[in-house]
Amino acid sequence: MGGFQQDEMTPEQIEHEVGLYGPFTEVVRELVDATIRTEVDDDEIRAVQAELEDIVARLRRSQLDGPYGVRFNATGHGRPWGNSVVGLRNAIAPPLAIERESTGRVRCEFHLGAAYEGPPSLVHGGVSALILDQMLGEAAGAGGRPGMTATLTLHYRRATPLGDLRAEAWIERTEGIKTWAHGRIEDAEGVTVEAEGLFILPRWARELAFPTGDAAETPPSYAE
Numbered sequence: 001m002g003g004f005q006q007d008e009m010t011p012e013q014i015e016h017e018v019g020l021y022g023p024f025t026e027v028v029r030e031l032v033d034a035t036i037r038t039e040v041d042d043d044e045i046r047a048v049q050a051e052l053e054d055i056v057a058r059l060r061r062s063q064l065d066g067p068y069g070v071r072f073n074a075t076g077h078g079r080p081w082g083n084s085v086v087g088l089r090n091a092i093a094p095p096l097a098i099e100r101e102s103t104g105r106v107r108c109e110f111h112l113g114a115a116y117e118g119p120p121s122l123v124h125g126g127v128s129a130l131i132l133d134q135m136l137g138e139a140a141g142a143g144g145r146p147g148m149t150a151t152l153t154l155h156y157r158r159a160t161p162l163g164d165l166r167a168e169a170w171i172e173r174t175e176g177i178k179t180w181a182h183g184r185i186e187d188a189e190g191v192t193v194e195a196e197g198l199f200i201l202p203r204w205a206r207e208l209a210f211p212t213g214d215a216a217e218t219p220p221s222y223a224e
């Protein structure tokens with residue numbers, strides 16, 4: 001499958017790019033929030049639009065042909081920088097900074113502002129699903145049982161307010177190429193959304209990881 005690319009980035013180059021693109025993308029996130037909430041007058045909106053059109057044209061002068069993909073360097077350090085939940089270079093991503101344990105438990109604290117609204121002042125249900133899909137997938141990956149989402153079931157227990165939130169996920173059980181993960185989002189009052197999902201190591205990855213066809217016992221290695 002395309003999109004997973006190995007490159008020769010050194011730790012110093014990665015640190016440099018994190019220092020460059022992290023703050024750059026953060027300003028674009030600010031722009032999204034400011035765009036939703038601004039109350040400046042019509043002329044100011046038109047003037048800002050013209051400046052933004054210039055900025056977009058400057059960035060378009062040199063672009064990738066397609067999306068960023070997931071890149072790895074020789075040490076296996078993964079860079080999913082275009083990812084819509086954790087991507088360093090994706091202004092749509094909140095982004096989540098996930099703590100991972102090799103047991104397959106992952107957790108994070110994050111903030112969802114005006115850009116993630118569904119019902120008034122509440123998180124859009126699809127955004128909760130997006131976050132939990134990533135969290136459950138991260139749990140599977142952290143536990144050495146990565147896979148693509150085959151099923152994802154959400155239980156919206158209570159409305160999730162915009163603001164400071166936390167999420168966690170863990171591996172519930174595994175069976176060969178299949179990993180069942182559970183997780184939840186919480187606000188200060190407790191659980192708002194719970195999820196369970198099945199993650200399956202896809203055929204193309206199985207053929208790479210298990211050329212003999214025996215996927216029953218040995219999990220593939222997972223490098224992040």
Ligand SMILES: CCCCCCCCCCCCCCCC(=O)SCCNC(=O)CCNC(=O)[C@H](O)C(C)(C)COP(=O)(O)OP(=O)(O)OC[C@H]1O[C@@H](n2cnc3c(N)ncnc32)[C@H](O)[C@@H]1OP(=O)(O)O
Nearest residue numbers: 133134137138141146147148149150151200201202203205
């Ligand atoms: C290495 C991988 C990348 C991961 C890198 C690690 C990154 C770690 C951090 C990132 C975390 C990202 C978290 C976001 C994750 C997404 O958002 S992934 C995007 C959303 N999901 C998709 O697009 C998946 C689309 N579907 C597919 O690609 C394929 O249908 C699947 C699910 C991989 C299965 O394909 P397959 O392996 O070719 O399936 P197949 O050989 O026919 O069946 C294998 C077994 O699975 C069962 N099965 C197949 N599909 C289903 C299903 N939908 N429901 C139930 N059972 C099913 C079959 O019945 C069969 O069972 P058994 O008969 O063996 O008991």
